[in-house]
Structures are given as structure tokens and as C-alpha cells.
Amino acid sequence: MPLESVDISQTASAASIIFEALKKAIIEGEIKEAAPLRQDEIAKMFNTSRIPVREAILRLEEHGLVKSQRYKGAVVSTLSSKEASEIFDFRAVLEPHVIRAAVQKMTPATLAKARAYCEAFYTEADPMKWGDLNRQFHATLYNASGLAYHLEAIDGALNRIDRYLRAQLVLSDGMARANDEHMQIQAACERRDADRAAELTERHILGARDSLLTHLSSIGG
Amino acid sequence: MPLESVDISQTASAASIIFEALKKAIIEGEIKEAAPLRQDEIAKMFNTSRIPVREAILRLEEHGLVKSQRYKGAVVSTLSSKEASEIFDFRAVLEPHVIRAAVQKMTPATLAKARAYCEAFYTEADPMKWGDLNRQFHATLYNASGLAYHLEAIDGALNRIDRYLRAQLVLSDGMARANDEHMQIQAACERRDADRAAELTERHILGARDSLLTHLSSIGG
DNA sequence: AGATTGAATATTGGATACAATTTTGCTTAG
DNA sequence: CTAAGCAAAATTGTATCCAATATTCAATCT
Numbered sequence: 422m423p424l425e426s427v428d429i430s431q432t433a434s435a436a437s438i439i440f441e442a443l444k445k446a447i448i449e450g451e452i453k454e455a456a457p458l459r460q461d462e463i464a465k466m467f468n469t470s471r472i473p474v475r476e477a478i479l480r481l482e483e484h485g486l487v488k489s490q491r492y493k494g495a496v497v498s499t500l501s502s503k504e505a506s507e508i509f510d511f512r513a514v515l516e517p518h519v520i521r522a523a524v525q526k527m528t529p530a531t532l533a534k535a536r537a538y539c540e541a542f543y544t545e546a547d548p549m550k551w552g553d554l555n556r557q558f559h560a561t562l563y564n565a566s567g568l569a570y571h572l573e574a575i576d577g578a579l580n581r582i583d584r585y586l587r588a589q590l591v592l593s594d595g596m597a598r599a600n601d602e603h604m605q606i607q608a609a610c611e612r613r614d615a616d617r618a619a620e621l622t623e624r625h626i627l628g629a630r631d632s633l634l635t636h637l638s639s640i641g642g
Numbered sequence: 643m644p645l646e647s648v649d650i651s652q653t654a655s656a657a658s659i660i661f662e663a664l665k666k667a668i669i670e671g672e673i674k675e676a677a678p679l680r681q682d683e684i685a686k687m688f689n690t691s692r693i694p695v696r697e698a699i700l701r702l703e704e705h706g707l708v709k710s711q712r713y714k715g716a717v718v719s720t721l722s723s724k725e726a727s728e729i730f731d732f733r734a735v736l737e738p739h740v741i742r743a744a745v746q747k748m749t750p751a752t753l754a755k756a757r758a759y760c761e762a763f764y765t766e767a768d769p770m771k772w773g774d775l776n777r778q779f780h781a782t783l784y785n786a787s788g789l790a791y792h793l794e795a796i797d798g799a800l801n802r803i804d805r806y807l808r809a810q811l812v813l814s815d816g817m818a819r820a821n822d823e824h825m826q827i828q829a830a831c832e833r834r835d836a837d838r839a840a841e842l843t844e845r846h847i848l849g850a851r852d853s854l855l856t857h858l859s860s861i862g863g
Numbered sequence: 864a865g866a867t868t869g870a871a872t873a874t875t876g877g878a879t880a881c882a883a884t885t886t887t888g889c890t891t892a893g
Numbered sequence: 894c895t896a897a898g899c900a901a902a903a904t905t906g907t908a909t910c911c912a913a914t915a916t917t918c919a920a921t922c923t
Contacts, residue, residue, distance in 0.1 A: 434712055434876065436700075460905070470878045471905085472693075476700050479657075483704035491655055492884045492905050507791050511736075518735045570728050570802075574795055581791075655906065681875070691908045696875085713875050713914045866923080873916070879909085886903070893896085 435469050440477035442467075447486050447497050449552075450584040458487060458495045485581060500581065502637045508582050509630035515575055516563070516626060517619035520606075523566035524615035532611055535561040539603045551596060552587040558603055562610060562618075589633045598628070657694035660684065661701050668707050668718050670773075671805040679708060679716045706802060721802065723858045729803050730851035736796055737784070737847060738840035741827075744787035745836035753832055756782040760824050772817060773808040779824055783831060783839075810854045819849070 443463070446452045458478055460471040467474070478495050481487045489495035500508075527535075538558035545554055556579060563572055579586070589595050602625045609618040654662075664684070667673045679699055681692040688695070699716045702708045710716035721729075748756075759779035766775055777800060784793055800807070810816050823846045830839040 436876080459903095461903090472877055472879095475906085476697065476876095479697050479700050480704050483701050489905095493886095494905065504791065507789055510789075511791055511795065514735060514739045515732075568728055568731075570725065570732055570799075574732065578791075657906080680873095682873090692875085693907055693909095697906095710875095715875065715915095864923105866921100868919105868921075870919090871917085874914085876911105876913070878911075881906105881908075883906070884904080887901080889900085890898085891896100892898100893894105 434473065435467065436473035436476040436480075439463065439467050439469070439473055440480050443477055443481060444484075444486065444580070447481070448580050448583045450587070452497055454497050454499045456497050458497070460494070484577060498581075500585070502634060505582050505585050506630055506634060508578050509626055509633075512575060512578050513623050513626040513630070515571060515578075516559070517623045519563050519566050519568055519571050519575065520610075520622050521615045521619040522568060523563055524610055524613055524618055526567065527562065527565040527610055531561060531565045532607075535610070536607055539600075539607050542603060543600050548587075548591050548596075551590045552583065555586070555590065555599065555603075556583075562606070585633055586629070589629050589636070592632060592636055595629075595632060598632075599625070602628070655694065656688065656690045657697040657701075660688055660690070660694055661698035663688075664698055664702060665705075665707065665801075668702070669801050669804045671808070673718055675718050675720045677718050679718070681715070705798060719802075721806070723855060726803050726806050727851055727855060729799050730847055730854075733796060733799050734844050734847040734851070736792060736799075737780070738844045740784050740787050740789055740792050740796065741831075741843050742836045742840040743789060744784055745831055745834055745839055747788065748783065748786040748831055752782060752786045753828075756831070757828055760821075760828050763824060764821050769808075769812050769817075772811045773804065776807070776811065776820065776824075777804075783827070806854055807850070810850050810857070813853060813857055816850075816853060819853075820846075823849070 443452070443458070452458075460474045460478070463474045463477075464471045478487060478489065482489055482495065486498055487495040488498050535558055538554055538561055542551065542554040542558055545551060560572075560576075563575065566572070590599060602621060606618055606621045606625065609621055664673070664679070673679075681695045681699070684695045684698075685692045699708060699710065703710055703716065707719055708716040709719050756779055759775055759782055763772065763775040763779060766772060781793075781797075784796065787793070811820060823842060827839055827842045827846065830842055
């Protein structure tokens with residue numbers, strides 16, 4: 422009998438571990454905008470030298486999550502409301518295209534998984550988890566497209582505005598409206614109505630953008 | 643009298659210099675697909691240690707230009723025709739959107755500069771320069787949009803398929819057709835016909851994609 | 864001959880040490 | 894008391910060295 426082929430997923434490099442940890446912390450806003458990233462400090466947190474820390478920070482910079490100046494170090498990137506708005510527009514161009522391509526390829530398993538995330542989003546009480554469930558719902562549908570490059574671009578865009586998305590969800594009726602729209606998108610996918618799914622997706626994104634922008638300007642952005 | 647504000651562009655770090663050099667070499671195909679990047683070898687070329695080389699390679703990896711495995715090193719990313727096709731589609735979604743937004747904002751200077759690139763593209767005899775002139779023509783028009791995030795995404799996509807674009811231009815009538823289409827796009831922008839400019843841009847991209855794909859399949863891709 | 868093992872070599876990942884530059888904080892002249 | 898200037902500390906960028914892993918290749922066995 423053949424031996425169990427144990428998938429020894431070779432332990433990731435220290436640099437990768439630090440990169441993922443910092444990325445998560447920045448995306449979720451645990452490290453605030455404009456906060457400096459001190460190499461020594463981070464190295465001590467992970468019990469490593471500064472070398473892997475530097476590599477992690479470089480990778481973050483290529484993703485636009487931090488901005489660094491020679492001999493001055495890296496700070497978490499800030500995002501003006503204008504820049505955030507442009508990223509919403511970027512998504513509003515790409516995501517309808519992707520879901521249109523995805524609808525024909527969604528399997529029953531895809532739709533079941535998306536429905537599960539949709540319902541989890543609806544029933545989840547903890548606002549901290551809304552952001553993840555929201556992204557997982559959309560990603561499940563988009564993944565069916567098989568458009569890896571598009572998906573990566575969308576993911577990068579979402580990472581840049583993740584904290585704004587979370588903020589938007591907890592606004593007055595942000596969560597309720599998002600949930601309504603999710604259910605409509607899910608329904609359109611289930612009846613294989615690609616045009617409608619694309620239209621709803623575009624409105625979903627542009628609506629979130631407008632809701633966020635009016636809020637930001639009302640509080641003195 | 644105020645001192646001449648000499649823009650002391652502080653000398654870039656070694657890592658940045660190496661990054662830019664490798665990026666250019668990979669994009670232009672000087673380093674071929676799947677070729678390994680040996681840290682020691684590159685370090686000697688630039689008379690540095692391996693540290694800045696590693697940082698440069700990491701940045702390349704974040705841009706998808708190389709793929710590296712732990713303890714095995716980095717190789718130049720390969721691109722299947724399917725992946726290349728997806729990137730053309732990605733551009734075909736974004737670029738029409740960007741030029742539509744740009745048309746209203748193009749100044750006479752913008753249009754003059756674009757026209758100059760367009761004509762230079764037409765008159766240039768050296769095929770090695772066609773790729774750059776092509777990109778500069780389009781970039782000049784797109785820049786007027788002010789959509790920095792979109793422009794960056796388009797630039798990244800172009801970098802991934804740059805060598806395929808060059809190959810497509812030197813195909814039978816690739817150059818002639820590209821030139822025709824450029825002149826039409828330029829004309830549409832000058833009469834501020836955003837819809838037409840967007841339509842032409844989409845066709846320009848999808849036409850190049852199809853031309854390339856039929857060529858690749860004909861030579862046994 | 865072909866496959867297998869194991870040492871030697873090559874290559875990458877990370878730690879430590881040093882150089883270049885910025886930032887801080889004290890001192891002092893006005 | 895404030896501003897300028899300089900020394901000290903802090904911080905980043907790079908070089909050198911060691912550790913971990915992969916690759917090569919000769920020796921051996923079937």
C-alpha cells in the first residue's frame with residue numbers, strides 16, 4: 422500500500438511571514454495611516470534580524486501599502502478621498518466585467534458557497550467580521566471566472582480601500598443595503614443572468630463609493 | 643535672490659538601480675523567459691553585495707515579472723498564450739474607460755505631444771523603437787485622465803506583455819495597422835469624441851490580441 | 864549499463880557588523 | 894526666551910559571514 426503522501430508544505434520564509442502579518446495589520450487598520458514602520462522594532466517583534474523585515478516592507482511598498490523614503494523609512498500609505506474614489510471607480514470597471522464572465526461558469530458548488538457567505542454576512546452580529554464575509558462572498562463568485570490576473574488586480578484594489586469598506590458597512594444603513602444588494606446579485610447569478618449581475622455589481626460598488634464620500638465630506642474630509 | 647532650487651534627486655539606492663535595470667531587461671526580453679536570476683552573478687555585475695540584488699528581485703516578484711522558490715532562486719516569469727490573452731482583455735476593459743475620462747481633459751499640449759509620438763511611430767525605421775513609441779503615444783493620451791491608479795494598473799499589465807506587443811508589431815502588417823488605428827484614435831481625441839476614442843481603443847487592443855493569438859497558434863503554441 | 868548513495872559544490876536565507884544619513888537634543892549667542 | 898549650530902543618538906542601506914537547502918558528480922551496487 423502506498424504511503425500517505427504527506428504534503429510537507431515547506432515552512433515559509435521569515436520574510437513571507439512578516440510580510441503577511443504586516444499586510445494584514447495595515448489592511449485592517451491595526452497599524453494606522455502614516456504610522457512609521459521601524460525595522461528594528463518589527464525585527465524584535467518577530468525575533469529576527471532586520472533583513473527579512475526589510476524584504477517584507479519592500480513587498481508592501483510594491484503593493485502600494487506603504488511608502489518609503491531613503492534613510493527615512495516607511496510609513497503606511499495614506500489615501501485621500503479622491504484616491505479612494507478612484508479605486509472604487511477602478512473596481513466598478515473591472516468587477517462587472519469579471520462577474521459577467523463568471524456567471525456561465527459557476528457550478529452548483531460555487532453558488533452554494535456564495536449563498537453560505539451571503540447568509541453568514543446577514544446573520545453575523547460582529548461588525549469586525551462583516552468586511553471579511555463581504556469580500557469572501559464576492560470573491561467566491563468572481564473566482565468562477567478563472568480570470569486570475571483580473572482577480573489579483575481586484576484584490577489589490579480592495580486591499581487599498583479595505584478600511585474604508587469596513588467603515589462604510591457600519592454606517593447607518595450600510596450593512597442592510599449591502600445585504601440586500603448581495604441577495605440580488607446572488608439571485609441574478611442563480612438564474613444565470615450575467616447582464617443583471619454585472620449591472621447590480623456596478624451599482625453596488627458605485628453606491629458604496631457615494632455613500633462613503635458623502636459621509637467623509639459631512640464629517641469634514 | 644533665491645538660490646537655484648537644484649533638484650538634487652538624491653542618488654537612488656543600489657537596490658533601486660538594480661531593480662530598474664533588471665526590470666527593463668526582463669520587459670524588453672533581453673533576459674529570456676524562464677532564465678534563472680543568480681544573485682551572485684548579478685551582484686558582481688553591479689559591484690554590490692547580494693543584499694540589494696535580493697531586494698530588487700523581491701520587487702520584481704511582486705510585479706509578477708519573476709517567480710521564485712525558496713532556496714531555488716528566481717526565474718523570469720513565463721506567460722502562456724492564455725495568460726497573455728487575459729491581460730489583453732484586462733487592458734481592453736480598462737483603457738477604453740481611461741481614454742473616455744481623458745478626452746475632456748486633454749490640453750492642446752497633450753494633443754500635440756501625442757501627435758508627435760504618433761508621427762514618430764509612423765516614421766521610425768528601427769523596429770526596436772516601435773514598442774516604446776507605441777506605449778508613449780497611448781500613455782500621453784491616458785495621462786490626461788489624471789487617474790493615477792488606473793494608469794499604474796495599465797502600466798503593470800503592459801509590462802507583463804511588452805515582449806508580445808513588440809512581436810505583434812513586427813508581424814506582417816502589425817505596424818501598419820497599429821499606425822492606422824493610432825491616427826484614428828488621435829483624430830477622435832482632437833474632435834473630443836470620447837465614445838469613439840474608447841471604441842477605437844478597445845478594438846485596437848482586441849485586434850492586437852487576436853492577431854497575436856492566431857500567430858502564436860499558427861507557429862504551434 | 865543504469866540506478867543509488869553520499870560527499871562536495873553551488874545557491875539562497877538570515878544574522879551580525881559597519882557605513883551613510885537623518886533626527887534629536889543640548890549648548891550658546893542674540 | 895528663541896534660533897542657530899553642533900554633537901550624539903537613532904535609523905536606514907550595504908557588506909560580510911554563517912546556516913539551510915539544493916544540485917552535481919563520482920563511487921558503488923545490482
